Amino acid sequence: MRLDDCYRLLEINPRASAEEVKRAHRDLTKVWHPDRFGDDAALRRKAEEKLKAINEAFETIRGWRPERAQDASFASGVRSRRRETGRPAVYALLYAAVAILILLRRPSPAGLVIALVLFVVAFVFIARARR
Numbered sequence: 001m002r003l004d005d006c007y008r009l010l011e012i013n014p015r016a017s018a019e020e021v022k023r024a025h026r027d028l029t030k031v032w033h034p035d036r037f038g039d040d041a042a043l044r045r046k047a048e049e050k051l052k053a054i055n056e057a058f059e060t061i062r063g064w065r066p067e068r069a070q071d072a073s074f075a076s077g078v079r080s081r082r083r084e085t086g087r088p089a090v091y092a093l094l095y096a097a098v099a100i101l102i103l104l105r106r107p108s109p110a111g112l113v114i115a116l117v118l119f120v121v122a123f124v125f126i127a128r129a130r131r
Helices: 003-009 018-032 041-064 081-105 109-130
Strands: none
Touching: 003 041, 018 041, 081 109
C-alpha cells in the first residue's frame, strides 16, 4: 500500500504527529469494528475488510516513519536529498559564523566556552549533512 493511500485511508494529513496517527487509527477502529454490525453478515464482512485496510495503513505509516521523526521532512512521503543535506549545511554555517563573531567581540573565557560549544554544534550539523 502506498504511503499517500495510507494517510488518505486514515483521514489524516501527512504532517500528522505520531499521536495524531494513533488517535486516527483508534477512532477508525471504533467506527469500523465488526462487532458493531451485529447480525448483518454483509456489513460485518465489509467492516472486517475495512478494518484490515485500516490496520495495514497504520502499520505502514508506523513502519515507515520512526517515532523520533516528527519534523516536516518525513511528512512528504519522499524526502528530497537536496533538502535533507541543505538545511544542516546552512545551520552549520550559521553556528560557525556566530561562534566567530563571539570570538571577535568577546575574547573572554566565557566567550571562548560559548564559541567552542557553537563550533561543536556546527560540526554535528556538518556530520549530518554528509550522511
